[in-house]
Structures are given as C-alpha cells and as structure tokens.
Amino acid sequence: MAKRETKRLSSPQELEALRKSIIEKRDHNKPCITICGGTGCLALAAQDVITGFRREIQEQGLETKVDIRITGCPGFCERGPLVVIKPENILYQQVKGEDVPEIVSATVKGNIVDRLLYTDPNTGKKITYEHEVPFYRKQKRLLLGDNSNIDPTEIRDYLALGGYAALSKVLFEMSPEQIIEEVKKSGLRGRGGGGFPTGVKWETCRQAQGDTRYIICNCDEGDPGAFMDRSLMEGNPHSVLEGMIIGAYAIGGHEGYIYVRNEYPLAVKNAQIAIEQTEEHGLLGKNILGSGFDFTVRISRGGGAFVCGESTALMASLEGKVGEPRAKYVHTVEKGLWEQPTNLNNVETWANVPLIIKNGADWYSKVGTEGSKGTKIFSLVGKINNTGLVEVPMGISLREIIYDIGGGIPGGKKFKAVQTGGPSGGCIPESLLDLPVDFDQLTKVGSMMGSGGMIVMDENSCMVDIAKYFIGFLEGESCGKCVPCREGLKRMGQILTDITEGRGKEGDIELLERLSAAITDSSLCALGSTASNPVLTTIRYFRDEYEAHIRDKRCPAGVCKELITYLIDEEKCPGCGLCVKACPVEAITFMGKKKPVVLDQEKCIKCGICYDVCKLDAVIKK
Template sequence: MTTKIKSFDELKSIQERLKAGRDPKKPCITICVGTGCLAYGTQKLVDNFRAELAKRNLTEKIGFRTTGCHGFCERGPMVVIAPDKIFYQRVGLEDAAEIIDKTLLKGEIIERLLYVDPATGQKVTREDDVPFYKKQTRLVFGLNSKVDPESLDDYLAIGGYTALGKALTGMKPEAIIQEVIKANLRGRGGGGFPAGWKWDSTRKAQGDPKYVICNADEGDPGAYMDRSLLEGNPHLVLEGMIIGAFAIGSSQGYIYARNEYPLAIKNITLAIEQARQAGLLGENILGTGFNFDVKINRGGGAFVCGESSALFASLEGRAGEPRAKYIHATDKGLYDKPTNLNNVETWANVPFIIDRGADWYASIGTAGSKGTKIFSLVGKINNTGLVEVPMGTKLREIVFDIGGGIPGGKKFKAIQTGGPSGGCIPEQYLDMGVDFDELTKIGSMMGSGGMIVMDEDNCMVDVARYFTNFLVSESCGKCVPCREGVRRMRDILADITEGKGQEGDVELLEKMAAAIIDGSLCALGNSAPNPVLSTIRYFRDEYEAHIKHKRCPAGVCKALILYSIDPEKCTGCTLCSKVCPTGAAAGERKKAHAIDKALCTKCGACRESCKFDAIIVR
C-alpha cells in the first residue's frame, strides 16, 4: 500500500480486491511467531519452511504466513495448515520438509505432531477441535492467527478498518460515544471503568489539545495479553484508537509501551508507518478531513507507570510518580490537558462495537460486564497460554476445561487473579462466573487479566510474601504507607515463613492493611495489601500453622521443614545421592538411604528425583 486511500468507498473496494485475490481453498502454512513461540526457537523453523518451499518451487502454490500469538503457548512451536486447519504442535525445528512433503503434497497426517487430548487420549487433527480452543470465544484474540502483523493487506483482507470508515463517514462523534456507552465496554486495564463515560467526559472537557493514550505498560508478572495483541495485531489496536480520537476530538495520540516488549514496539511502529502511508493515520484520514497521529513512548519498565498519573509524568519526561486524582485525567491529564487513557485490550474491542453494533456486543457477557476478556493462564496448569472467554465464564471452566487442570494430578488450591495486587481465590469459588464485580466481591479483582494457578504444593503465606515483595520493589516511594508500610508487611511475612512469626502478627497485618488501603496515594498502594488480605481470609489456618506450630503445611518454607527418607519405600537406587548437591542424601546401593540434616539445604532435588515417593518432607 503506497498510495493514500481517499475515501471509505475506496477502502471497501481495496478490501474486496484483496479478499478476492485470496483463495480460501489454497493450502497455507501458518506459524505462530509470538514471543513465546520465538523463545522455542521457532524462527529457525520459519527459515526452514521458507527454504524447503523454495527448494520445491512451491512458494506460489502454497501460502506461508507468520503470525502473532495464537494463545496455546504450552504446545509451541505451532503450525496450522489451511484449508483444513490441521493443527501440529511441539513441531521440531527440522520438521518443515516432512510437513511439506507429507501433509501438503500428499495429504497425509503426521500422527506424532498431533495434539493428544489428555482427557480422552484421542489425537486431535483440526485446530477447532482442540479442547483448549473449542471452549473459548476468541473474538479479539482470534484475529491474531489470521493476519501477519507486518502486513496491512492481511488486516484489510479480513475487513480491517471497516469500523473506522463507518465511524468517520457515517457516525457523529456523540453517536460513537453513545454506542460505546450502550455496549458497556469497561476498561480492561484494571479498574473496569466504563470507557464510554470516560470518552464522554474527555470530549466535554475544556482544554485544547486533547490526548488519547494507549496504555501498553503491562507489568503484572506472568501477564502478556496486551503484549500479544500489540505484537500480533497492531492495526486492530490502532483502529480502535483512531475511532476513539475521532469521537473524543483529539488529534494526537500516544502509545506508552514497555521497552521490554521489543517485538510489540517493532510491529506497532511498522503499523503506524503503514497506516500513515495508506491515509488511515495523519492528515485528512480517508478523505474525511479528520487529522490524527500517534507517537510511541517507550517506558523504562516501572510497574507504577501503568498507573495513569504516573504514566503521564513519565510521558512528560519526569519520574513516574502518581499524583492525587481529585481532578480527573479527563479534565487535566497529560500536560494538564484533557486526556483519555485506555489500555491495549480496551482499544482492541472498539472496532468490534462499531462494526457490529452495541446490541450485539452487549449480548456477550454478564449484566455488568460485557464482551470477552483475555486471560493469561499460567502457574500450575497444563495448558499455559492466553485464553479469551465471555465475561461470566466459570473459573472451573477456565482452569479445567480450557486449562486442562493441574499437572501431575495435584490438587487445586487457589487461583490468583488481578496481578500482584489481586487476590487468591480458593476452590469454593471455582463455580463463580468471572467478571469485574464478582471478583471484587470476593476480595480479588479483574486487574488486567492475569491468572496464576496454585496447587497443594504452594504455601499461601509464601505466595503472599512473594507478591508483597514484588510490590515493595515496584512502589515509587512517594507516599509513606506504600513505601514503608508494604515493606514492613513483607518483613513480617518473611518472619512468618522463616519461623519467626509472633502471636498477633495476623491481626497486625490486617490492621496495617486497612490503614495502607486508606492512606496510600495511588491504586498501587491502595491495592498492595490484597494478596495478604485474601490469603488471610481464605487460608488463615496456614498462617496459624506457621506462627503457632512452626509448621509449613505445603512443605515450602525451608526454615520449617525437614527432609528425611522413608526406609520402607527407599530401594537404595542411589539416584537421590547423585542429585544431592551437598552430599546430604547418601547410603549404600540397594540399602535404604538417609539424609544428613546438618548438610541438607532443602533444595528439593532428592524429592524431584525419587521414583518411589520415599522422600518425606515435614
């Protein structure tokens, strides 16, 4: 695309031409090159496919597309072959030639690359039949596998920028805002504030210029949905932003992205350049007279810069410190001008609302939370990956039906939602539908959609200590309750896990938590006590076991556990003595071994290696 598209009609004809030029029956190899799959070494597989196709003179006959993340990161590298959507997983980097020769040229299925459903033991041939995908509603994220993120043509061929054309040529700004309000799109970045109302306030605010910002400072440990959207479908995010800017009356936008997301920054930079060249960004967009451009600002990696006022400070070139928000950003945000900030996933939902209408959008989800939500499902789970489901989907479905349950037949203990300052949800709430309000009710939150699954081997006090420690390192240090209070909470939690907990610690933690929630300046401090409060609420017995009985029920806290060997079960195979780094586990071949407590560092290597379940941790 080198010439500017001058009207919506011209856009439509280009879309039609591109669509017509693509034969849906033509064989096409699609490979995920999201960051997760790239980490498996997928680039080599891509190079091999290209070389093998060229060698066979098949580059014209067989399509080949690299795409962003498909979500099933657990099973990468992944190859999907159109038109039948044959799904190969854990593909070897040298498997390219075999896939071309057998599957594409002869139509044979390579059994060893098929996914095996652990529930039934059956092999699954087609992508749509994989249980992980089957039970999702991949509205926003599903487009990732249909486009090469570096190709504007790909995006246009699936109808991309139709919503923008519709909004710019057929809708008044107020009508667009009303549509977003009616759809009840709520911010996907954490707060869940209705996006339409925010747009409306910014539009009505006094002040010029007005800014729209895309918050891509995703910083929750283990969360990568925004990253994968920006990497995999940057034009979708951009389209949402341009529509928002038109509705709000803004001519300048920013994308505040983490510098640790190099691929996301590369792809969105390219997308912006392509959109400018195509007349979809810049001056006189689609010949309508509307001007809007976007700049990218790379963040330095401070978690707190995801907080709106700290993000503005950082964007302005100052240290990322929040300020009190008694005057809303919609009135005085970036450079004290009216500013509308939404996160990546929120912007990505906008084109769907405009294209298919608020009524359709609002038909998905629950009474208070509409549409779908992408969750980052990680931790003790079989199918690690990104999952998109309608709001209101039961946690049990996410963890067991889509996530495939807990590895090794272990027992589910809790799921942590909402990032580091979210809460841990116990088994009794697994049948709860996940939406903004339900999660808040039980002491957790939606956050940006992180989900960390924990099993019986996780100590909940240790989990609370871990997340609290993360927040200690990420506090900006401006206000006292967050800077000093959260650190003192972490110290008390560390004491408890080290067997130095005192009577009254739990009550003190609760008292501190209440004062920190009331006293902190920003949302980071206000929510920092959540991991402590939710684990006390649902796992108080574990705290008491640590403090009163100096015992860690999950066998995690090193100061409170001892390793020994059950002489009845030990066969004297000597494996533990081989893996033990300190020589603590020792014994004669074919005789029961023993662990020297003075030498044992409680690293757990013996337990992991033992095939006879003979290592006792108490």
C-alpha cells in the same frame, strides 16, 4: 519481500477498492501453513520451525502451491510451537524443526500428519481441527480469533479481514457524539483493571477544556502472570491502532502515544511496523482517508516500573519524569499529560472498539452479564494443564475456565486457589469456583478482574508464601512517594517473612489486618490502596495455613524453606549417586552401589536440587 508501491488512500471508496483487490488476488483454496511467531512459541524454538518451512518450500519449489504465514499467538502456549494448516484449521502441536518436511509433503498431498495432532487426555482420541480441541471449544475469540489469520507485519492481512472499515464508517457516517453514544450503549468497560465505562470516559474527555487532547494506549502490562496485551499488540496491532484512531476522532484528539513495556521487544517492533504501514496507507497522519481528520501516534517504551501502569505515573513517565503517581483530585481526562485532557485506555479496551462500531452496540452487548459486557482475555498460568491465553464471554464460571478449558491440575494434584487481578487482586478458594467471572463478582469476593492474569495454585503452593511474594513485589515496586505504601508494605513484608521463617507469633494475623486497613485507606494511588488484597484474601480463605506456620512452625505445602526438612527414603534410594553429584554443598554422601545415600542435615542448605534430580522420588520433603 519485494517492496510494493503503496498509495495513500484518500477516500472510503479507495479503501474498499484496495480491499477488494487484495481479496481477489488471494487463492482461498491454496493451503496456508501458519506458524505462531509469538514470544511464547519463540521461547520454545519456533524460529527453527519457521526457518525450516521457508527453506523446505523454497527447496521443493512449492511457492505457488503453499503459502506460509508467521502469525501472532493463538493462545495454546502449553503446546507450542503451534502450526495450523488453513483453510481446514488442522492443528499441529509441539512441532520441531525435523517435523517440517513431513508436514510440507502431507499438506501438498492433502494428508494429515497424525503423530503431531493433539490428543485429548480425557478420551485418548486424536483431534484434527483446532476448533475441536477442548481448550478452544468453550472460548469466544472475538479479539484473539484473528491472531492466527494475520501476519502482524502485513497490513494487507488485516485489510483483507475487513480492517479499517470501522474507521471509515465513523469518519464519514458518524458524528463524534454518535460514536460515544454507541460505545456507551455497548456497555464496554475498561479492561486494564478498573472497569470504568469507556464511553463515559470518552465523553468527559471530549467535554473537558484544553488546548489539545491526548490519546494513550496503555501497554505497560506490569501484572506478573498476565500477557494478553502483549499477545494482542504482537499479534494484531492494527486492531488496537484502529480503536485508538476511532477514539481520537470521537474525543477530538490529534496526538497519541502507545506506552509499551520494554520487556516486550516484539510488541514494540510490531506496533512500530503497524504505525508505519498505516501512515503509508493514509489511515494515520494528516487528512486520514481524505476526511480532514489528523492523528499521529508515537511509541514510548517503559523502563521496567510496575507503578507506571497507573495512569498518572504513566503520564509522568511520558513527560520524561520519574514515574510517580499524583493524587487524582483532578482526573486525567481533564488534566493529564502536559496538563491537557487525556484519555487513556488499555490495549484490550482499544481492540474492542472496532468490533463495536462494525457490528453495533446491540450485537456487542448480547455477550456477557448485566454489568460486564463482551469477552475478556485471561492468561491462564501456573499449576494448570493447558497454560495459555483464553478469551471467554463474561459470566463464565471459574470452574469452566480451569477445568473445561484449562484441563485441570497437572499430576493429579489438588486445586487450592486461583489468583486473579495481579498484585492488586486476591486468591479465590475452591468453594467459590462456581462464581461467574465479571468485574463485580470478583470484587465482591475480595479479588478483582485486574488486567486478566489467572494464576492457578495447587496443594504444593503455600498461601502465606504467595502473600509474602506479592507484598515483596509491591514493596519493590512502590515508588516511595507516600508513607503508608512505602513503610506499611515494608512492615507487612517483615511480619510475613517472620511467619514463613518460623518466628511468627500470636497476634501477627490481626496486626496484618490492621496494617492492611491503614494502607488501603491512606495510600495515594491504587498500587497502595489495593496492595493488601493478596494478604487479606489469603487470611480470609486460608487462615489455617497462617496458623500452622505460626503455632506449629509447619508449612503444610512444603514451600517455606526454614520450616521443611529434606530426607532420603532409604527404601526407595538405589544409591545411583545423581543427587551426590548435584548437591552444591556436598551434604550427601555416596555409601556404595545399591546402598542408600546419607544426607547430612547440618550441611543441607535446602536448595531442593536433590529433590529435583531424583527420578525415583527417593528424596522427600517434610
């Protein structure tokens, strides 16, 4: 790309003039092929598709007729790589490199490639436009919607959609107090999990005594199964930055940090590019837009520690120390990073701020429930047909998310539970599926909103195994500073391992409950105090599964290795020998063609490879 001369903008008028010139130069009828370049689609070989489009357009000399844009994640990861043709919004799914020439020629002629359209599994009909696909229809994409209209490495795309207008408005038309009042009135609550009112946090930080104030964006998205912050930071980093600058102005901070997980290389890269472009345009740095307000932002990469999502641990890590939390007798808004007042918000919270300023608190607070306003992004994953990111208004029911948007459970299996809130959350059973999703309702049933992971489990998921998984996760991530968390989780892990390996005994469930209560009451930080939620909710809603493991030495879901046996169904086995070759311990013997194979239980290590390779369901788990 040719290097453009960028001029530092020094007034709101110059910003608007630049915006106008960007929009005027664009031909809005010219077709634009947008290709998802998010981590999910890249994992599905989207790079081949991107390279293919670039080459095809160049070879056919179509640069003046068709545009290409590499965007962030539009959310429908299950069907990636995704290609959307603008302005009509024609959605092509599971696109491969070899489909490229056909898409290009159809786009130039104004035709549609039928075979790449999405087929609604319920009606069997092909769907042409993105917004008509059931996955998108019930969503309200205030934050994610722009991901497919923006090349995240190109500030001009963000400006063309009205970007940084909210910043210009606060700098020249609003006082810091007015901004805080507006954010308070909007009802915005922290999207990182806690749900603390954002405006109140800002106000406390503004009023706190200190030499300086720090602004932090928490993109240490450690909850396994959650990736909305990654998608926002990768796909629309300017919306996050604009929110941070507005917050900094309202709070009176001049230095900011974006703390990103090192496991998110693309988010780090795009955030860095966004910072550089914003600085070049005079929207970040000294004397922003000529207002006299200074604010700088630096990126700090995490080191792979879940506990660093906790605010005090994150700040310790920013100071170059071990990421251990401290007791919060004094809140970080008063004494945080380097002992100065510090305001930390999550990526999604920051991204909501420009929307509230631009459209007003009244507009924003019309979406959502009494106590939880706006939308929430969830990552819908696990045993679900349409995996991906969904943004929904607060108050929507779990059933609508899982069945209407998510398309239900694959393979005709039965729904068992949905896990929300990451390792601090809980498992919600089918009987509660009509629960409206908001901060308070989820807490009431023993789970929590968390950052928005939503992991769906079916009849083949063992709830004791899930509890063991989370406790194992937290035991590994516990920083070890306080005893209840360090030793208590270890002990809980041992009990759960015993149960899943057939050594469970009467009284174990009660012991787990007592240990949970002790850890909840006495841990130093939220990692420990919420750690028992996965255990308590699985006991509460799936006690019969614990009892089956303990009393009958049986794993009803067929997951716990020590409690299951693999058998060959002699009726079904044609003696093809696939499993014989695949078995790593030579436990299966070939008995001749058309004769069933024989599995030696003594040698079997229950790795499940034979079960995976058999195409005729002749290997059964019992």
